[in-house]
Structure formats: C-alpha cells, structure tokens
Amino acid sequence: MYPNSQVVEAQNRLPSPERAMCVGKCARCTGLSLMLLALLSITSNLFLLFPNLDGSYLRRRQISSYARFLSGVWAGGLMVLLASIQITTTGFKVRRLSCCGPRCDMFLSGVSSFVALLGATISLLVSVAGLFSGPYCLLQENDGAAQKWDYPKHNIFNNSSVVMVPDMSSWSGACIEPPYIETWHSSFFILMSMSNILQIMLCLSQIVNVIFGVLCGHCDQKK
Template sequence: MCTGGCAKCLGATLIPLAVLCTLANILLFFPGGKTVEDSTHITDEVWYFGGIVGSGVLMIFPALVFLGLQNSDCCGCCGCRSCGKRFAMFSSILFAALGFLGAGYCFILSAVAINRGPKCNTGSDWNYPFNNGDYLGNHTLWDKCQSPKDIVPWNLTLFSLLLIMSGIQAVLCGIQAVNGLLGTLCGDCKCCGCCGGDGTV
C-alpha cells in the first residue's frame, strides 16, 4: 500500500476512536449513570480529561493530517512531486508523535484509575476503599461502595475502554511514524522517481 494511502486508513480509524474516548470520559462524570450533587464525589482521574483531551482533542489533529496526505498534490521543490510528498510525510511524523503523547496520557491515567478504583460512599465517608487493584479479582469487595449504585462496574468498564482505545491509538500513531519515515525516505508510490520541470514523472 502507498504510504499516503496507509496514512489515510490510519486517520480514518483514529477519528471514531477519538469520538468514543471523548464520550467515555463524559460518561464518567455521571457515576453509575446518574448525576452527582457534589462534584468532589467524582473520581479524581476523570477530572484530568484523559479521554477528552489526550485521546480526543489531541488525536483529531494527527487524524486530519493523516487523512489529507493521500490527497496532497505533492508539488514540491524544483517542480518535483516526490519532494513535496516527502516533506508532507515528514510533518506527519511530528503529528504522530503528538498523537502518541495524547494517547499515552490517556492510557496512563486509565491504568492508574483502574488500579486505584472509584471514589464512592462507603457509609461513613466518600473515599477510595480499594488498594492496588485488589477489587479486580475479588468482586465481594465491591460491596464496600454503597453509592452511587453500580459505580464499580461503571468506572471499571469505561476506564477499561479508554485504556484499550488509547492503546490502539498509540499503536496506530506508532505505525504512522514508521510509515511517515518510509514516505520521507522513499516518497509515495504515486510520486516516485525524478520529475520533469512541469512537475510530472
């Protein structure tokens, strides 16, 4: 597959993932699917906006750049198409790095949130009743959270989705970094070889 075509496929995959990550983060503001009276009752990691900023907004920029690579006319230096295409592919490496950082931010936040567990009402106070992910293998511990209802599976499911999707985003950005490097060194398959003064091969 041409490097530009590969980039377009990656960009088309990143956009729905970014939208889903944003939605997952928004849902986390409604513990157990319900609104809270006090915002301090929401798990701290939700307020770091890993899905909205990291895997959401920051991912849109590289996705749009990747989508536009195949449509670039590649008219570059000295009328040589391959030169312009190579510069465009090089710039995509920088955006891939930006996307990788955003996805990594969301991935780390999600992993920390899963290990720490949700903030909930234990009957005496709102706190974090779990330690080092001990609740993951022992569902009887979930009873420590008296409210909001179903907060443990709610947070666990959404943060797990964020973990998986941000991991996929990081892999896709890594693939584009390699793809962009190949495009920089070799040019796109549609822009190969030496060009004449009119910009044609």
C-alpha cells in the same frame, strides 16, 4: 523533438509504484482510525463524569479524580483528533492545505503522529491508574454503617492469580453509592484504555510509514 534533459531527470526521480511503499493509503487508514478512536476516548471519559447519567455527583465533585482529569478528552481525544486530521489530509494529498511536496507532508504527519503518541500515552497512564484505584464512592464499613466518600481501601489486586489484575469483586461490597458504580467505572476505564492502546499502536505504525514516505514519497503518485 527530444524532451529537455532536466525534465527527464526529474521524471526519473519520481517514485514508481514498483519501488515505493503505499504510504498514502496507509496514512489514510491510520488517520481515519485514529479519528474514530479519539472520539471513543472522549465519549468514554465523558461517561465517567456522569455515573448512571446522573450529573449530581459531578456537581458535588463526588467523581474519581482520574476521570475529572479529563485525559481522555484533551490527551487521548483532542491531541489525537487534531493529529488524525493532518494525517488523513496527507493521505488524501489535499494540495490546498499543503505548502510543500509530499515528502514534506509526510514529515509533518510524523510530527503529528508523535504528538498523538504522547497524548495517547498520557491518557493510557491516567486511565490505568484510575482503573486500579477503584471507583470514588460512598464506602460501607463492616458493621453496615455508612462511611465517608473515598476510594475502596481493599486490596485492589488479585494475588491468587498469576497475572496481577484489579480485584473488582471487592468494590461491590464496599460501595453503596452511586448505584452500580463498580461496573460503570471499570467498563469505561477499560474502554478508554483499549482505545489508547490502539492509538499508540497506530501512531507507531504511522511513524514507520513516515520514514518510507519521506524516502519514497506517495506510491499512488501518477507518472
């Protein structure tokens, strides 16, 4: 008995491994990577709120406003984390969480990737601004007298270099409290910035992956 012509036509429309891109595997790797980077962004931002693991500065609001904005928690953290769960689910093709076919799943993961891209960009802009502004600390005047809590008024750019980078050496002579705030501030803001940059790169790659997924479906789909 020959198979129904409609069944044959439907089977011919299924993407074969030779013709389709491995969008499912790419989505799995991208989703899991975004999940780890989101947790790293959240952790970095939380550490910025507790210099030297001391919570008294946060209670007195003696913390950089860029750290208190919590962009690494809600933008580079939760927004990216929720999107990564959807992208990973699409990559593993969990059918019970899917209301439509694989192409629709990939389209939804594209929307999630755009949301994650927006969150990572916001977090990156805030973290770079926080890095360049310098730490919020108890400043010291030239005569050695203590001054009010503020951001360093020194030139935060190193003009002697071809590449404009923060002149962090000027912070150490200005800040007297919290202790070692210069290293703490710069380390975690750089860590958060790097995680946001990687998030942006992964989101852009997933958006390209979605285009192939919508056109071709999952490459690891069985015939």
